[in-house]
Amino acid sequence: MRNKVLTFIMAGGKGERLWPLTRDRTKPAVPFGGIYRIIDFTLSNCLNSGLRRIYVLTQYKSASLQKHIRLGWSMLASELNEYIELLPAQQRVGDSWYLGTADAIYQNLYTLEIDKPQEVLILAGDHVYKMNYHTMLDFHRETKADLTVGVVEVEKERSLQLGVVEVDSVGRVIGFAEKPQTPKTIPHNPDKIYASMGIYVFNHPVIEEELLEDAGKKNSSHDFGKDIIPQMLKKGRKIAAFNFIDENKTGARYWRDIGTIDAYYEANMDLIQVEPVCNLYDDQWPIRTYQEQFPPAKTVFSAEEIIGRVGLVLDSLVAGGCIISGGRVQRSILSPDVRINSYSEVYDSILMEAVNVSRYAKIKRAIIDKDVNIPQGMVIGYDLEEDKKRFYVSESGIVVVAKGTEIK
Numbered sequence: 001m002r003n004k005v006l007t008f009i010m011a012g013g014k015g016e017r018l019w020p021l022t023r024d025r026t027k028p029a030v031p032f033g034g035i036y037r038i039i040d041f042t043l044s045n046c047l048n049s050g051l052r053r054i055y056v057l058t059q060y061k062s063a064s065l066q067k068h069i070r071l072g073w074s075m076l077a078s079e080l081n082e083y084i085e086l087l088p089a090q091q092r093v094g095d096s097w098y099l100g101t102a103d104a105i106y107q108n109l110y111t112l113e114i115d116k117p118q119e120v121l122i123l124a125g126d127h128v129y130k131m132n133y134h135t136m137l138d139f140h141r142e143t144k145a146d147l148t149v150g151v152v153e154v155e156k157e158r159s160l161q162l163g164v165v166e167v168d169s170v171g172r173v174i175g176f177a178e179k180p181q182t183p184k185t186i187p188h189n190p191d192k193i194y195a196s197m198g199i200y201v202f203n204h205p206v207i208e209e210e211l212l213e214d215a216g217k218k219n220s221s222h223d224f225g226k227d228i229i230p231q232m233l234k235k236g237r238k239i240a241a242f243n244f245i246d247e248n249k250t251g252a253r254y255w256r257d258i259g260t261i262d263a264y265y266e267a268n269m270d271l272i273q274v275e276p277v278c279n280l281y282d283d284q285w286p287i288r289t290y291q292e293q294f295p296p297a298k299t300v301f302s303a304e305e306i307i308g309r310v311g312l313v314l315d316s317l318v319a320g321g322c323i324i325s326g327g328r329v330q331r332s333i334l335s336p337d338v339r340i341n342s343y344s345e346v347y348d349s350i351l352m353e354a355v356n357v358s359r360y361a362k363i364k365r366a367i368i369d370k371d372v373n374i375p376q377g378m379v380i381g382y383d384l385e386e387d388k389k390r391f392y393v394s395e396s397g398i399v400v401v402a403k404g405t406e407i408k
Contacts, residue, residue: 006117011125012059020402028125029065039125049133052082072290100222106211124198129255130247140201145240150199152244159183163196163225173239176229261394294321301326369403
């Protein structure tokens with residue numbers, strides 16, 4: 001299977017709705033769950049599915065993503081024709097950068113001539129989920145489809161944020177709409193829709209033909225959902241819908257497009273629940289990443305009865321290198337090398353790498369990006385009107401302090 005499939009991961013998105021977390025990095029490179037990057041879930045799915053020929057397409061502010069993949073994902077055996085390679089926009093076929101998802105593949109069609117795959121698997125690098133792509137590839141071959149689209153069942157109220165796939169009673173795709181107000185619902189289930197997961201399996205000759213045709217259309221946005229699928233439907237091409245099968249094995253199917261600050265915060269907070277929907281501790285479907293060499297996390301000071309100084313962590317994820325030195329952390333996620341100093345309090349928050357929380361500071365419902373020093377006595381998350389004067393505050397009241405912000 002792996003020698004017949006060539007995989008492309010789309011990892012060049014700006015992620016504008018995740019600003020300011022994407023101010024300095026592309027969306028797939030945004031940290032998640034303390035030690036991971038968002039793209040680690042897609043890459044782990046590939047390896048767990050037995051796929052070993054992978055191109056990662058980059059464009060927007062990709063330096064941190066390139067470093068992460070170079071350091072953490074260069075373990076494959078090139079002598080066995082296995083690889084994870086970065087493909088930045090190169091203007092190989094014109095003077096433009098990637099104009100859309102379809103154009104990104106079109107500009108790299110030369111890789112298909114080199115690798116000569118039977119099928120081309122296209123994935124989004126900015127979603128969090130567990131999926132065995134091998135099962136979808138089997139389905140694609142069994143149905144003899146020209147294209148198979150990965151879909152997931154969601155409530156129809158979410159249609160304004162998603163691409164909606166219209167499917168007939170036998171699972172064949174008959175339409176596609178981008179963020180429709182009145183979406184086509186699932187047959188016999190008027191409360192739910194099929195959302196596109198941004199996952200496509202094409203037969204090799206089909207994708208070449210469709211991309212070459214689309215490239216010649218001046219009015220095209222060169223997007224798979226908006227342009228390629230409608231183009232194929234007009235021709236009567238066979239497009240099948242593959243209903244997402246979750247490898248989480250927790251009952252509820254888990255797929256998150258964490259495209260906003262509030263969605264990002266909620267997805268992270270799910271991880272600290274007693275029984276999170278997204279299981280990071282499943283040794284049957286491991287999520288790998290790159291981690292620097294940090295010492296173990298530790299707590300120090302336990303003199304609460306005498307002077308009220310105690311290093312305490314409750315209901316939280318704590319990465320290596322963290323020191324909780326006489327402060328309190330509850331319902332929070334600490335990335336590597338975070339320091340929580342005496343008498344400080346952190347509740348319901350996400351602290352990224354190398355954040356320092358000075359004495360007597362108080363933080364609640366906040367996301368503190370990398371390399372931020374919280375000054376002594378600083379209060380964040382308790383007075384949103386004051387916070388808005390200095391930081392970004394989301395619709396639901398999550399305060400975001402951007403990477404490297406100097407707070408005075």
